[in-house]
Amino acid sequence: MDMIQQPASALDFRTTPENYKHWSISIEGPVARLIMAIDEDSPSAAGYELKLNSYDIGVDIELYDAVQRLRFEHPEVRVVVITSGIEGMFCAGANIRMLGLSSHSHKVNFCKFTNETRNSIEDASNFSRQTYISALNGTAAGGGYELALATEYLMLIDDGNAAVSLPEVPLLAVLPGTGGLTRIVDKRKVRRDLADVFCTVEEGMKGKRAVDWRLIDEMVPRSKFDARVTEKATELAVESDRPKGENGIRLERIERVEEDDVIRYPHVLVSLDRTARTATMEIQAPASDAPVDVVALKEEGAKFWPLAVIREIDDALLHLRFNEPTLGTLIIKTSGDGSRIAAYDDLLVANQDNWLVREILLYMQRTYKRLDVTSRTTFAFVEPGSCFVGMLADLLFAVDRSYMLDGQMDDRPAPEICLSELSFGALRMPNGLTRLETRFLGESDSLKNAHALVGQQLDAQAALDAGLITYAPDDIDWEDEIRLLLEERASFSPDALTGMEANLRFAGPETLETKIFGRLSAWQNWIFQRPNAAGESGALKLYGTGRRAVYERGRV
Amino acid sequence: MDMIQQPASALDFRTTPENYKHWSISIEGPVARLIMAIDEDSPSAAGYELKLNSYDIGVDIELYDAVQRLRFEHPEVRVVVITSGIEGMFCAGANIRMLGLSSHSHKVNFCKFTNETRNSIEDASNFSRQTYISALNGTAAGGGYELALATEYLMLIDDGNAAVSLPEVPLLAVLPGTGGLTRIVDKRKVRRDLADVFCTVEEGMKGKRAVDWRLIDEMVPRSKFDARVTEKATELAVESDRPKGENGIRLERIERVEEDDVIRYPHVLVSLDRTARTATMEIQAPASDAPVDVVALKEEGAKFWPLAVIREIDDALLHLRFNEPTLGTLIIKTSGDGSRIAAYDDLLVANQDNWLVREILLYMQRTYKRLDVTSRTTFAFVEPGSCFVGMLADLLFAVDRSYMLDGQMDDRPAPEICLSELSFGALRMPNGLTRLETRFLGESDSLKNAHALVGQQLDAQAALDAGLITYAPDDIDWEDEIRLLLEERASFSPDALTGMEANLRFAGPETLETKIFGRLSAWQNWIFQRPNAAGESGALKLYGTGRRAVYERGRV
Numbered sequence A, B: 001m002d003m004i005q006q007p008a009s010a011l012d013f014r015t016t017p018e019n020y021k022h023w024s025i026s027i028e029g030p031v032a033r034l035i036m037a038i039d040e041d042s043p044s045a046a047g048y049e050l051k052l053n054s055y056d057i058g059v060d061i062e063l064y065d066a067v068q069r070l071r072f073e074h075p076e077v078r079v080v081v082i083t084s085g086i087e088g089m090f091c092a093g094a095n096i097r098m099l100g101l102s103s104h105s106h107k108v109n110f111c112k113f114t115n116e117t118r119n120s121i122e123d124a125s126n127f128s129r130q131t132y133i134s135a136l137n138g139t140a141a142g143g144g145y146e147l148a149l150a151t152e153y154l155m156l157i158d159d160g161n162a163a164v165s166l167p168e169v170p171l172l173a174v175l176p177g178t179g180g181l182t183r184i185v186d187k188r189k190v191r192r193d194l195a196d197v198f199c200t201v202e203e204g205m206k207g208k209r210a211v212d213w214r215l216i217d218e219m220v221p222r223s224k225f226d227a228r229v230t231e232k233a234t235e236l237a238v239e240s241d242r243p244k245g246e247n248g249i250r251l252e253r254i255e256r257v258e259e260d261d262v263i264r265y266p267h268v269l270v271s272l273d274r275t276a277r278t279a280t281m282e283i284q285a286p287a288s289d290a291p292v293d294v295v296a297l298k299e300e301g302a303k304f305w306p307l308a309v310i311r312e313i314d315d316a317l318l319h320l321r322f323n324e325p326t327l328g329t330l331i332i333k334t335s336g337d338g339s340r341i342a343a344y345d346d347l348l349v350a351n352q353d354n355w356l357v358r359e360i361l362l363y364m365q366r367t368y369k370r371l372d373v374t375s376r377t378t379f380a381f382v383e384p385g386s387c388f389v390g391m392l393a394d395l396l397f398a399v400d401r402s403y404m405l406d407g408q409m410d411d412r413p414a415p416e417i418c419l420s421e422l423s424f425g426a427l428r429m430p431n432g433l434t435r436l437e438t439r440f441l442g443e444s445d446s447l448k449n450a451h452a453l454v455g456q457q458l459d460a461q462a463a464l465d466a467g468l469i470t471y472a473p474d475d476i477d478w479e480d481e482i483r484l485l486l487e488e489r490a491s492f493s494p495d496a497l498t499g500m501e502a503n504l505r506f507a508g509p510e511t512l513e514t515k516i517f518g519r520l521s522a523w524q525n526w527i528f529q530r531p532n533a534a535g536e537s538g539a540l541k542l543y544g545t546g547r548r549a550v551y552e553r554g555r556v
Helices: A056-072 A095-100 A104-128 A144-147 A168-172 A182-186 A192-198 A207-212 A222-239 A294-303 A303-322 A338-350 A355-372 A390-397 A435-439 A444-452 A459-466 A478-491 A496-505 A512-528 B057-073 B096-101 B104-128 B143-149 B170-173 B178-186 B191-199 B206-210 B222-239 B295-304 B305-323 B338-350 B355-372 B391-397 B435-439 B444-453 B460-465 B480-492 B494-504 B513-530
Strands: A023-028 A031-036 A079-084 A088-093 A131-136 A137-139 A154-158 A218-221 A261-265 A268-273 A276-284 A329-333 A377-382 A400-405 B023-028 B031-036 B077-085 B088-091 B131-136 B139-140 B152-156 B220-221 B260-262 B270-275 B280-284 B331-336 B377-382 B401-406
Touching: A023 A056, A023 B460, A031 A056, A031 A222, A079 A088, A079 A222, A088 A144, A088 A218, A095 B023, A104 A131, A104 A144, A104 A303, A104 A355, A104 A512, A131 A144, A137 A144, A137 B096, A137 B391, A144 A182, A154 A222, A168 B494, A182 A512, A182 B494, A192 A478, A192 B401, A192 B435, A207 A218, A207 B305, A218 A222, A268 A303, A276 A303, A294 A355, A303 A355, A303 B494, A329 A390, A329 A478, A338 A355, A338 A390, A355 A390, A377 A390, A377 A478, A390 A435, A400 A459, A400 B191, A435 B191, A496 B170, A496 B178, A496 B191, A496 B480, A496 B513, A512 B023, A512 B494, A512 B513, B031 B222, B057 B104, B057 B355, B057 B391, B077 B222, B088 B143, B104 B131, B104 B143, B104 B305, B104 B355, B104 B513, B131 B139, B131 B143, B131 B222, B139 B143, B143 B178, B143 B280, B152 B222, B152 B494, B178 B513, B191 B494, B206 B220, B220 B222, B260 B435, B270 B305, B280 B305, B295 B355, B305 B338, B331 B391, B331 B480, B338 B355, B338 B391, B355 B391, B355 B494, B377 B391, B377 B480, B391 B435, B391 B494, B401 B460, B401 B480, B435 B444, B494 B513
Parallel strands: A031 A079, A079 A131, A088 A137, A131 A154, A154 A218, A276 A329, A329 A377, A377 A400, B031 B077, B077 B131, B088 B139, B131 B152, B152 B220, B280 B331, B331 B377, B377 B401
Antiparallel strands: A023 A031, A261 A268, A268 A276, B023 B031, B260 B270, B270 B280
């Protein structure tokens, strides 16, 4: 039955609005409408149709792209209204037949990506000040309602029929998989007993009760729906601090050349070793000096090195996640002349209030978060010729372990690293802390000390003393130590590593995001492989067959 | 292979030190030594031997009992030293052969109980001021080290051999299951990259590095070990506020009579309906007035109604969890004259500084937490003749939903509920909030309003208006509504319900406890059923056979 082990061809996360099959964007002044009209005949894999605005990974790839482009290409947009182009149905959620046909691995990765996209919608509302609201012109069921929950204001059409619902538990024996449970009790603060009721009512809720329980913000009569949506959007647009009279920058298609064991981007080189089961991502320093100011930065557009490199890292991470599941260890390296990076960092730090710089930093933050929640082991190797400086140095604190060569090797100069202010505020983990705050939870002096080192070139001993790297082998030990490390890691159970890493990476406070990735996802992964959901007589498998699922009754 | 689906006979959580097979307690002045010398020939089920101080549920039942008794029976004990009675080995952790033979359900329940016991150790250190420390006179591996992590100070003998380790990932393809991952990064604040290293080194760590990384607090030479342990214990004893010159109260054996579908305790009646798959716990009001003061309370000892009833609830919850896994819904009812309860509550509230009252309230809190983390649906039914008053009223906020009859039924008087101060501070959930704070996260006015209602008799409408109950059907609807509710709940997938409830119950902040139960446990449950651990070629199954596990290499 497991047909969608991997799609027939590799998933490609690059797209443009001109190529969308399922979404369209319509912009009027400060308000954009993001309209979902899913083409049921264009699923990402064979075996199912995307009926009733139900989605699969292909639909979400477009949504992800649209959210990104609205931020960068449309500084004038202050409010984004998500709505449906299909009569009477906002969105029916993830396609159930697709889930029933999918491998465990695809289900988990699909949920992770859709969660990241919903988080990016909240990130846009909260930090880009491009506020998302939902114009629910029909029923929002399951993942459809969860998508709406990621927006800041939910308006439901009062047509006697449309409702919001999370029918996963009663209907499918799985959980709402894109943050719904967490968002209703933590974001919308629905009382837990009412949430319990809501999540067990297949047909969902509407009307006054839905408003009273805080499941939606407003019911709007059909005749006034469009006018009221426009009114609300216009009202919210006033509150935004997004600029007026600025042009956006075009996110050009990311260039990528794939060879057998190498993926080449302009600034990122990914090497795949299928025997050792590793992927090595080498990030290259800028080839030219930083622009002198924000005006010059804007002229560079998507070619501005920090933005270009982050887009490539983002694409590479998604590619590896979906298309290379057996490469269990991701190695991060850097190369090139790091001396230029400091100027790029300085420009970003000095102009954090500029809308475009803000977008670039937020995108960097989101991409690094994708690394935080990756289900791969992550190592960084600091070798001669590397450039872990500033924004790239923060990657040393995102990985599970870092190794830095102590001294020279083969007459190549000893590597150095260099921190910038970006590691002390702009780049936060899902737990809300910077990576160095998380790293030094038990050592506030180390955090202060690290801050004092900003801008200084640190050799391996200095980095080790400051607690910034894990190990610093010298040239005699380096090769053996790295080889043994990779062999050992590859010998462990992939599942146990995923669980271990997920638990060690997020000390300290918890947020909506850590709850979704740390708790909700773990429960969902568990349920996704229980016979009651995924077995041959499980609810997910039997959905639509007319046969009732048969459940094992033991409570665990 | 799944032999330990359920032990041959039902597990009984009642024991006394005289019957311990694996532990002994030795008390000198303010310092108790809790000595683990596990009898390898006394496992809880057939098929394995408890070698090298490795434990199973039977060992942990004794530990749980010892921790409880030290609190109540020994007010003079201010420090508890956990140590081993076996040469060179503190504790090897959970018995691996037992885990390999266990059903998924037993593994999960076993981990949950051991986690609760370790949490109760921290609860004793932090709130009973009976501080636990570890005298690691030999290696502490896996669950053995996790037990030590639940104590506040770890001393490791320097004998050239003894180490601390979490070898689960490399050795068994599962996670350390009793909070180890969370406690190293969150409690001991071990740096995450060092934690990653530590958790992949089978043989563990010792010496200066173990101290530098905060894995232990102190290495002590063999020749000085006993003296140093005594010195440290004596030093910590001084800081405790436990009373001098007080006698403890004896925790008499809990009386329990089991019939086919009924379990009778003096104050709790549990009725089992195996067709409807429900267990109904009816808690009975006190039969006599509250004692007039703390002196009189102490004379009542373990018969003091709040303590007696909590002990019975605790035992009943554990019994149902392990011995009745298919009863998926737990219904809580109360009966009797509630007018007496207020006086008990007042006595407890007024004397919270008294060591015994403090113990009773902490025990109540721990027991209610067991309900919070139960993997059963929990409902409360407020019917005529019920007494949801004070400490029992808090149960209304622990359950997933509550139903209160609106008005009379069959000429029996309309039920009322009544809050006491206990719901506003003394009884906290694992997330650190009171149940009403969690319930009203989105409505601070409702919280204030509820506080103003303390001591007032509230009928169903008043309770509904105050947001204190979920539904208030009248006598015409009551029976149908309850019947449909129970039928519907029984028709859902048990796994999906467990996951849903675990996610809805803990809005708001996260703590070590919610991380352990919400996140760590969910990951562990997932891994426990992955083929890499539990399959016929999985590491857990093959341990000790000399055969190497074969892993699926996909990372999920």
